Amino acid sequence: GAGVSQSPSNKVTEKGKDVELRCDPISGHTALYWYRQSLGQGLEFLIYFQGNSAPDKSGLPSDRFSAERTGGSVSTLTIQRTQQEDSAVYLCASSQTLNTEAFFGQGTRLTVV
Amino acid sequence: GDSVTQMEGPVTLSEEAFLTINCTYTATGYPSLFWYVQYPGEGLQLLLKATKADDKGSNKGFEATYRKETTSFHLEKGSVQVSDSAVYFCALTGARGAAGNKLTFGGGTRVLVKP
Numbered sequence: 148g149a150g151v152s153q154s155p156s157n158k159v160t161e162k163g164k165d166v167e168l169r170c171d172p173i174s175g176h177t178a179l180y181w182y183r184q185s186l187g188q189g190l191e192f193l194i195y196f197q198g199n200s201a202p203d204k205s206g207l208p209s210d211r212f213s214a215e216r217t218g219g220s221v222s223t224l225t226i227q228r229t230q231q232e233d234s235a236v237y238l239c240a241s242s243q244t245l246n247t248e249a250f251f252g253q254g255t256r257l258t259v260v
Numbered sequence: 261g262d263s264v265t266q267m268e269g270p271v272t273l274s275e276e277a278f279l280t281i282n283c284t285y286t287a288t289g290y291p292s293l294f295w296y297v298q299y300p301g302e303g304l305q306l307l308l309k310a311t312k313a314d315d316k317g318s319n320k321g322f323e324a325t326y327r328k329e330t331t332s333f334h335l336e337k338g339s340v341q342v343s344d345s346a347v348y349f350c351a352l353t354g355a356r357g358a359a360g361n362k363l364t365f366g367g368g369t370r371v372l373v374k375p
Contacts, residue, residue, distance in 0.1 A: 180363055189367035190304075190349065203362055238304065240363070247353075248294060249363050251304040 149173075151252035153239050159258045160229055168224040168255045172241030179222050180249060181214055182238045190238070196222065229259045262287040266350045266366035274374055275342055281335040281369045283324075283350035291352040293317075293326055293333040296365075298347045307335075307348070340373045347371070 152171040160166050172179050181193040192206035196216045207213070211229075216222040226233055236256050240249040266283040273279060285291065295307040295317070308317030313328035324335045333350060350366040 178362075182365075190365040192362065192364070195362040197362075240304075242363070247292075248306045248309055250306075251296075253303045 151239055151241055151250050153237075153252035153255050155255060156253060157256045157258075159260060162231060162259055163228055165225065165227045166229055166257065168226075168237050168239075168257070170222045170224070170239030170241075170252060172220065172222070172239070173243075173250055174220075176241035176243050176250075177219070178242040178244075178249070179216055180240045180242075181222070181224050182240070183235045184238060184254070185235045193224070193237075226257075229257075231259045233257060234259045262291065262352060262354045262364045264350050264352055264364055264366035266348075266369055268367070269347075269370035270372055271369060272372045272374065273340060276339045277373075279335075279337045279340045279344070279371065281348055281350075281371070283333045283335065283366060285331050285333065285350075285352050287331075287352055287354050287364075289354070290328070291354050293324070294351040294353075294363075295322070295324055295333070295335050296349040296351055298349070298368075300346065304349070340371075342373045342375055345371060345373045 154169045177198045179196040183191040194214045195203040211227045214224045236254040238254045240251045242249040263286045292311045294309045296304045297307045298304050308319040310317040310326035316325045322337045324333050347368045347370045349368045353363050
C-alpha cells in the first residue's frame, strides 16, 4: 500500500481480555516500530524490528505485551489480560533504511473498560 | 542510551509571532535528527530533517540547524499561523549500526497559535 496501515482503527475491550493490533508497513521497509501515546502525552517506545536482527524489546512495559513480525513485513502487537492503564493510541511506523525518516500509521485507539 | 530533550509546553503565541522550540540530544556518533508534527486529530508526519552537522532542514517555513557542538536541533519559524497549532516532536536515529538505530523521541511540545 501507499502508507503504513494499522487495524483496527478503534478497539474497545473488556478488562482481562487479550487484544491483537496489526501493522502493515510500507513495502520494502526494513525497520518497524511500535509506540504508545497516552492522552496528551508523548510517545512511549515499545519495540523495534530491524531486518533479521533480534528485536529491541526494551520498551515493552510488562510481559503481558509481545510483538512479532512475520516474514519481515506485517507485525502484530499482542496485549494479554488487558488493564485499564493499557488504554492509549498504539502507533506503528516503518522506515526504509538506516537513518531515514519513519512513516507513521494512523494508530489504533485502544480503550479498556 | 540515546535521549532527546525538548522544551515543555504548551507554548501559546499570537499569529505572526516568532516561534522557537528548543531540542537537545545525547547520542553516540553522528545521529540523524528529525522534527515530526502532529496536527489535531491527525497522525505523526515528518516536518524536516538533517543528517549531518551544520545541515539545515526546512519545510513549510520552519527551519532547524544540526549543531554538533551544542548537540542541539532547535526548531524555528519566523511568522506562525493558526494552522501551525500542533504538537511538535524532536527525534533522532542513532549511528551505532543496524541494531542500534531506533527512532528516539522527545516528549513533544504543544503549540497553540491564537488569531
